Amino acid sequence: MEAQQHTASKDHATLADTFNRDEPRVDWHDKTLWFVRQKRDKAAWQIPEWEHLRETASQIKHNVLANLHHYLLSFEQQAQQNGVTVHWAANAEEHNQIVHSIIQKTGITRVVKSKSMLTEECHLNDYLQAQGIDVVDTDLGERIVQLANEPPSHIVLPCIHWKKEEIGELFHKHLGTPEGNSDPQFLTAAARVHLRERFMTSPIAITGVNFAIAETGEVVVCTNEGNADLGVQLSDVHIACMGIEKLIPERKHLGVFLRLLARSATGQPITTYSSHFRKPRPGQHMHIVLVDNGRSERLGSDDFRNALKCIRCGACMNTCPVYRRSGGHSYHYAIAGPIGSILAPALDMKKNADLPFASTLCGSCSNVCPVKIDIHDQLYKWRQVLAKDGYVGSTKKNGMKGMAFVLSHPRIYRISGSVGRWVSRHMPFLVSNSLNPWAKQREMPTAPKQSFGEWYRTNKRKA
Amino acid sequence: MVSHKQTQSMSSREKILATIKQNQPPAAPLPSLALSDLAPVAPGFDAVQKFTTVLQGIGGSIVEVKNWDQIHAHLSAQFPSPARIINLIPEIHLGDSLNALSAKPHTLEDVNLAVIKGQFGVAENSAIWITDTDMGDRALPFICEHLALVIRASSIVNTMHHAYERIHTGYAFGTFLAGPSKTADIEQSLVLGAHGAKTLTVFLLP
Structure with missing residues (x-):
């Protein structure tokens, strides 16, 4: 078609x-x-x-x-x-x-x-x-x-x-x-x-x-x-x-x-x-x-077997904030939404590697599922399988690597935080532009002058 | 003689079953279906009242009658001649019985009203259980323009769990029928009369 x-x-x-x-x-x-x-x-x-x-x-x-x-x-x-x-x-x-x-x-x-x-x-x-x-x-x-x-x-x-x-x-x-x-x-x-x-x-x-x-x-x-x-x-x-x-x-x-x-x-x-x-x-x-x-x-997989319990009611789609705002056709698979995103990669990992990422992992799907499939847990587990098997794009992978490095080095975390805040206040065009996927359909909030860490250290001294 | 295709599907069958056997998770017992847990009865619950409210909520009408004659009076006023009526309830002297018809279900296409006895009703969803023997022809309750079902008020059970306790193997085709045929596929606007009967009237006998 x-x-x-x-x-x-x-x-x-x-x-x-x-x-x-x-x-x-x-x-x-x-x-x-x-x-x-x-x-x-x-x-x-x-x-x-x-x-x-x-x-x-x-x-x-x-x-x-x-x-x-x-x-x-x-x-x-x-x-x-x-x-x-x-x-x-x-x-x-x-x-x-x-x-x-x-x-x-x-x-x-x-x-x-x-x-x-x-x-x-x-x-x-x-x-x-x-x-x-x-x-x-x-x-x-x-x-x-x-x-x-x-x-x-x-x-x-x-x-x-x-x-x-x-x-x-x-x-x-x-x-x-x-x-x-x-x-x-x-x-x-x-x-x-x-x-x-x-x-x-x-x-x-x-x-x-x-x-x-x-x-x-x-x-x-x-x-x-x-x-x-x-x-x-x-x-x-x-x-x-x-x-x-x-x-x-x-x-x-x-x-x-x-x-x-x-x-x-x-x-x-x-x-x-x-x-x-x-x-x-x-x-x-x-x-x-x-x-x-x-x-x-799939029956043999402890992590993904439960998706076979699905009775095709569609409740997970109706509640999903991503499905509701991206439409069923954006999932490019016969079954859209959260349940489709955990069914599709099992059929074709390469073609459907993007789908487990089409979620905020908020868990609303699992909460309404009439047969209690752990949908959002499976979405998370699919991401790990896909990354391990090399199906995740380099932007996402490098971003994650960079994030992991920053988060595991407190000094670098503090410095990059203050640089980021300064840039977004003084040169917002560097953040809110078409190259940043997070700025699509969203306006970036104004960054505060101070981080919570900085505020805490100042106020702790005062007290 | 076994054709090539059959051999192939035999091997698919064996292959599927073998993979399943190998991949099945450890045994897990079936849960209890105790009515006290699955269908606790709220104080003051009235099955007939519930059935009536739910049926009206899904677009059906309900008529409480004292006897068969009242059903006859109601239907003959609503469907005056020359309406084509197929009535499968001998107690109501109205319309034709199925015996007069040919075996081809397509000949039922112009039936204005079908009158069928239901076996029992379910309070929680106003569904009525009918089987192929009640229907005369399996196509009748779906192809007719308007449908009337007759049940006894005393036959109404609380939930679907109670319903399946009443159903036994003796049918080839059976359906729970709840309200008129409907769709909301166009912008979630509810429209009665999609492909099946446009209206459903349930007569409740004591």
Whole structure:
């Protein structure tokens, strides 16, 4: 996709810089996501046992990781007994080939797809389109970014970076809605009509998976729009794509996860539809594709294993001060924000070496995570791994080395402090210029004449 | 005969499972799901009251009725002829049953109203559990323009934990359905009626 290719070569700081050129838009983006974060808070505060739920969810996921081999075998066996065909894909490429070969056997080229971050991770749409398959994303937000030839900028709110006037223009161009109409109610109704036609004429439906139950072999898909259900129930072939970490042990554990998921994501008590697909409808074929793509390797890492607990709610993005002000596309990976920044380097360290640095390490992400992933600790640990393996740029490395030298020599620390203060008071242009990355979108404060150390020594004598 | 592709995916399966076995962290027990910890009941908690408030909050309507005839009266006034109604509840003498239809779910596209019996409700999120046997056709609750679900007030449980205690294996497809279909993808403006039913009316029988 154009936007993906375009962004692939630039790092987070450069892309964030572009996003930050339009200040009112950054403020609007920031406020919109903070509003979602506040809705999450309101929903969580209504549940006195919320913290206990988070801890329970985290422990269940821990048990899953410790028994993944057993749970996968059990899931496969149960699913097969339910009449479902189970496939295994070692990587993105194999996943795309499997999905394509299922489609190819039917001889059909019209496909509807509901939201699946895994298929974004694997770039399935690009692959299928190159093979002549006409695949339409049916989630409204995903359809909007698909029409615009862009990847989603948020895992739950794919077009959160788009203004309604721009969507109105996009729909005017692609769906023929009247020019200048940007009423969300009207535009949603237009998309309903447009996509209903696709649902009625697409015999193949691809969905993601929110949870897969080892005990029963069923998969659970959650949506508000009903697009996954409508697609599957009107299709002859249902293909559900999932990462191997989506398993949970027993159906009763859904009670914990379904209470946490929507409240963490949007502040809703539950999504409109939480559908449990156990057996295909009579005459229908159901396939489940289990995808590894680096997950089994990561399982062996004590430091980074916990990222596999993620249930893709997006709460860490909505709360992140860097995500809110830099936009999802600045992360140049299918999953943006704090969780994306710890998932991406495991897939490609070189390409994603900038992402763990796109954080203030404030820890807000870890505080809202419904499965208690230590996101900000992992960001910090990734920085160390990246520096050790030589993936950190020389500016940052030399800066850090210089900093370490100054901080470990008290005399030099004092001298450089007083020089720095003098320079920033008398020659501020040396500090606040375009060569200093800290002065971008910020005004440097006026430095005091005296450091705290100097003040303390003077006043200690007085006392 | 085993094709080349199958052999390859067999080897992916073996490879993935072997790596997982080697990399699994030490065993960790499953936590307790004791209701006293996960779903403590607040003093004065009223499940029906909670269900009603939450349902209205997410855009659904609730109608408390005394008997089936009141549901009939309500719906026939709201959906006068020639509305296409599919009613799966024999106690309500209204519209067509599914038996009259062909096997193709696409023929349900012009259904104005579907009337379905729900198995039970959940107070904390106003979700109602329905399965393929309740739906007649699995597409019906999603493709109809308007949806009416009927449950007994006494069937409402407090939380999702209680809900899963009531669910047993006997279904091929089941869904928790909470409110009408909706989206807020355009600038976080809530719009009811994305792809599924535009409205949901829940009838509460004693």
